[in-house]
Structure formats: structure tokens, C-alpha cells
Amino acid sequence: MSSPPIHIGQVLRGRLGNYAIAMKIQETVWFAKSHNDSQVIVKSVTGHLGIENEQDVLKRFRSRAPYRPLIDEIEDPAQPTTIVLKHLDDQLLDASVKKTLNRKEIKYVSRRVLEALSILHKDGYVHTDVKLDNIFINYEEDDGNDDVRFSDVELGDFETLMDLPWNTATNIWSFGTSDFNIFRPKTARPKDEDYRLEMLKSQFRYFGPWPGKIREILDEVTIMSLLKFLGLIPPSTMSPFRYVTEREVVKEDKEFIPKIMQMDWRDRPAAKQLLEDKWFLA
Template identity: 60%
Template sequence: MPLSPLRVGQILRGRLGTYTVSSKVQEMVWFAKNHINEVVVVKSVYDHHRIQNERDILRHFQARSPYIRPLIDEIEDPTEPTTIVLKHLDDHLLQASIKKTLNRKEIKYVSKRVLEALSVLHENGYVHTDVKPNNIFVNYSKGESEEVRFSDVQLGDFGATYPEESEWATSGTAIGAPIWNSPEVLMETPWNTATDIWSFGTMLISLIYGGDFNIFQPQDASYDDENYRVEIVESQFRFFGPFPAKYQEIASEETLTSVLHLMHLNPPSKMTPFDTVTEREVTKEDKEFILKIMHMDWRDRPTARELLQDEWFLHE
């Protein structure tokens, strides 16, 4: 049985409208057109909880923020599997950054809207778990002379969004894309809303450098290698470590052993602190903002609401 039952040309009947499947984007994701020929995004998959979970999260949260990509409709025919219809936007941030590096106004414009969306989730105890450029969807401004290319910015892909008291979070289940993950997720220790803040900071660094850059991208291991996650944590440690001594207050013996191993593999001579990055690469103001975010101990990271009130957003 295929993961997704849809096919090009198929008619889907929802509670609010009818849609014709036009093309496949990736496994589980399709483009379709509604009755007035507008493009929409359709998600459908057999035997997986992601679609139902995204539907339930959007039902609960989308009315609370214009920066969350909304659920448009739910398909009733066919009845199985669960199939949802989402708003279509022009692009996502990864592609936008590859096309042209975002300027500082665009970076702040995007950052503010992502943090607004996260604050709604976080203040209700939910963790997105997969904050990364290709889950931030954008519409382009119509005027070519605009300083900011984007008219709309919306956080999407809520298939793995869970309460911070869920078993996923409390058991330290590894979730999301490793190169955007926080140290606590990669080390499979309990995680909470602060993991999204780390991912947001990683995304911010990537947008500043532009293209498909990721500061933690492993150089010697591919995604399928068993050392892939280890290399990412080592890179995080070299840029933003070490862990503070107080980390032992919340770390298990196993985790502390891992931390000591990181320290052994990465003595001070091997560290490459992010605060030594030159202003040619990252401006002083941007670097100071990033350093407020990227703490190895999740307790030291600011909340989304605190970041929204930071002076960084006041300066151009």
C-alpha cells in the first residue's frame, strides 16, 4: 500500500469545498486546486498520526495567530485516511534564502513573526519541535522596490507538535531534524519549549549567512551515519559550550558522562566560540542577540515573548 492514496486528477470533497489534485510535492504532500482554481496544499497518509495531530493542533491554535499556516478544510470523501487542506504560500524560507540572502530588515521581519507564532504555542505548553527554514512559509510582496520581499510569514508543519508534558518530551524522544535540534534533543534528554528557541537561533544564524548554510552541518558524517548526531553535538559544544557547572543539577549520570566525554574530545584549544566571529560575518548587534539565545543549558535561554521585547527589534 502506498503511503498516500492520492493521485493526480482525483476529486476530493471536503466539509467546505471540492478540490482537484494537481501534482505531488513529496510523500504525503500534494498540490490541488479549489473551485475557483486557487492552489491549496493537501496532506494525506495511511497509518500515521502526523496528519491527525497537525489537524488537531491547527484547530486549537490557528485562530490565535496570523503567523500560523491555517487549516482550510478537512476531506470527507474519501473518508480514509485523514486528509487535510492547508493554505498555499509562494515559497518557504530555505528556498527564499537560496534565491537571495535575506537583508537585515527581512531577517527581523521574519524573526518577529516566527517568535509570535512560537509564543502562542509556548504559552500554552506546546513545543513545535521542527523549527527550520523550510517550515517557514512566505508570500512575496508584489512591489519589486519593497525593502522586505515578504508580505506574509507563517509557521507550518505541526505534525510533530506536542505538549511539553507529553511522553515524547518527558522521555527525551529524539524528534525533528538533527541539524536544527537542540543539545537536549540530540542527547535524548527531556525537552520542552526551550528546544524551539535553540532551533530558532540556529535558523537565525543560517538566514544571516544565507543560502542553505547550517553552522552545525557535519563535515565528516552523512545523515545515515551513526556519528551524524554526535558530530552535531560536538559542533554545538565547540561554538556555544561548555555546559555550565550547574547543568549537573538537572542531568542524569549518563548525560553527565556524555558531557565529560564532549569536554575531553573538545579541549579549550579546539573550541571555536561564536563570540569570536568577526563583524564582517555577523554584525555586533546580531551576534549579541544570538548569544542570548544559544545556551547549552536550556534554562538559560529566553522565552519567545522575552525575545520579542529585545532591543534587537528596535534597531535597523
């Protein structure tokens, strides 16, 4: 017999403490208050292995990298699998909409995300959804220094897979599209249904077309899908990244970004290599 859905006011009993549900924020995510009155995040879903997968991954990589940590595991009710996560102030998506990230913030976020991916990739795992709203931040207390607004940056939403059908290079592309402001589409807002498609078009305008050698690693169905996608982008709108001026993108960024945004995934550097790039010193 399955347990009834989680509801506001319900008290969940974990291995380490109790948690009172305060507010639903997504279909499977709630704000809650712990027994010591601190705010936490509760995630729970019936009939889906995603939460169990996230629980297992967070336990495996506990304290090894900047991931939003697992705080507790709910024992009552025993089903469905329910986990308690650290609460952070905001998603990077919302923070970047409120105020565009400056270069120091981009580098700070980039290092933290790449550190998380590097450790994940070393063990043969791939994060399936690296994007701005899966990067969580705490704001720095106001000390008069506005260079970097964030005190913590942690990667979350850990549905992961072993290295197929996604691969580690997919995470590198997603990292590049998330951290740099130049790919934000001007025709759609982050909450719009077509936002991700418009962002993909923007990326292709800068870094397309796919090199001919991509046919070595793609089947015909995928190639036909890519050709259909190409039909959505008028050739007159293509804007090769090499022609971007330093007034638009500073020299160091212009050298670093193309290393990440390789259309053929085999040409992209690993997270560990990117962490050693001179860009972080510029």
C-alpha cells in the same frame, strides 16, 4: 477497509469544497487545485497520528498567530485523515539558499516566528520541529523595494506536544539556529544527510562547551551521548562567539544571539521576552 492511496487526478471532497490532486511533492504532501482554481496543499498519511494532531492544533489556534492555516478537512474519502492547507510561495530554507537573508529580513522572520511560538507556548504546547523548511513565505510583489522580499511568514508542520519531553526552551534554541546565517555549515548543503549534524557542530563550536551545572538536569545516558558528540569536534576548531568580530556579526546581533543560544535550556528567555528585546528596534 482502508481507502486506496491518494493519486494524481483524484478529486477529494471537503466540508467546504472539492480539491483535485495535481502533483505529489513529498511522501504525504500534494499540490491540489480547489473548486475555485486556487492552489492548495493537501496532507494525508495512513496509520500515523501526526495529521490528526496538526489538524487539532490548527483548529485550536485558528486566526490567533502566523501559522499556515487550515483551509478545509476532507470528508470523502473519510480515511485516512486528510487536511487542506494554505499554499505559500516557498519554504524559507529554499528562499535563503537562493539569496542570503539580510538583517531586515532576519528581523521580520524572527518576529513572526516568535509570535507564533509565544502563543503556542502560552497554552502549554511545543512545536517539535522548528526549522527553515517548516517556515513558509510568500514573496512581496516587485515594487522596487528589496529590503524585505517577503509579504507573509508563517510557521507550519504542526506536530506538537505538551511541554514534555521537549520544552519551550528547545523551540528557542531551534529558532536561533534557523534564523541566523552564521550557523550554516560550509562542508554540507541543506539537502545532504549530514547537514543537521554539521550545523549542530557549528553551533557547539561557537557556544560550547556545556556548563558543568547541566549535569543537574541530564541522566547518565544523555551525558554519555553528549561526550560522544564532543569527540567529533577537535578542540582546535572551537571558536567562542565572544571572539567574533563586528565585521562578521554586527554589534546588535552579537548581543542578541547569545541570549538565545544558551547551552543550558534553563538560561534561555521565553519567546515573549525576546519579542520585547531592544534588538527589534536596532
